[in-house]
Amino acid sequence: METLEHELRSHPFVGDLEPAYLTVLASCATNVEFPAHRFLFREGMHASGCFLIREGKVGLEIATLGRGPIVIETVGAGQVAGFSWLLEPHMYQFDGRAIEPVRAVALDGDELRARCEQDPRLGFELMRRFAHLAAERLQSTRLRLLDVYGTPHAPRH
């Protein structure tokens, strides 16, 4: 448990939480490792939790007919993969696959939700962080929707 708390403390996503909350998180946490190409989670699966990435890189992929999987986002050390555990219907929206060997702390989503229900301050603190993460991903998606590197539509030289 102490090791897990130490690892949580050194992760940028939750490291500055109150020590008592880090203890709560540690009680819902497991150290996990995935070799390259292994799936952390699959689209449509029950979102059992999230992964605080310590090392390596995870690709969020969507399978497409005829084009193979498309990587829509990558998540690396210090970042978080998966926030579907927080929102109903608690189902992963994409595949999460290790692009390179991954070491992470997995947080149990069901357990964590129950703890958040019991302690709304913890719930708010986590919701604030995941909302920030969701906003960043939305911003990134919007930027890519603009296709700024694509061929300009206006007449050019």
Next chain:
Amino acid sequence: MHPVTEPVTEPIAGPIAGPIAGPVRAPWLDREPWRVAATRPESHDTVTLELEPPPGRAFSFRPGQFNMLYVFGIGEVPISVSGDPAADGPVRHTIRDIGAVTHALCTRQPGQEVGVRGPYGTHWPLAEAEGGDVVVVAGGVGLPPLRPALYHLLAHRDRYRRIALLYGARTPADLLFPEELACWRGRFDVEVEVIVDAASGDWRGDVGVVPELVGRVPFDPPATTAFVVGPEVMMRFTIRALTRAGLSRDQIFLSAERNMQCATAMCGHCQLGPFLVCRDGPVFCYQALAPWFARREA
């Protein structure tokens, strides 16, 4: 702090209006054409032309400056020099095929002629950045205008502290200069991060947008200079990320793009607020440009 130095342009001969005492030679009429020495495809729509000046014509430029390239009977475009400022030999320009003139340039063959006038414009503040960290941020075809600065930074590595290149493109196939990127990545004294908007499953690199990379490289904000080139939207979001990371406006430099036609500050097509990009830019300090940068009317 805005423009670093006076633009290196040749003086315009004679008055623009009023009585003319003698024959006036416009700067774009007294040039012999240059010859295409070699071409190199960089991606499916981008080509590097190596252009050889006419015999006896010396050419030098400073990183960030551009030339006006013209194809007879078709038109003229401003293109940044993309080669090594310290190297002798043909002058490199990397061009994306997006219109009639750029298409004509991209399809030139060795031995054919291209009109060249320049160099024009301001340059990257490489001397002013000495002693500190330098973060170079490029998006799409924004990398070629920064490549001369990268050559300079790496050739004078001991004058700078940390150097980082953050580069974004649409897909892995759109990445320019992949061999050089691999070479720079192999160095221990420069941090290189590359990201693409989307990729298939066999891409091992990052997927996302360039501003995300700003937080991934270490630099000391009060002692950092950032050079940014890319589509304007990408530059706006990158500037936000850099300012969030602690850089002030006068530490950020960018290369602006406008409809440039004369390159001699006469026609006014490239006006951006109180500036003419051909004369006052293309490299601007963001401090000066900020009031005009995201303004619709500009």
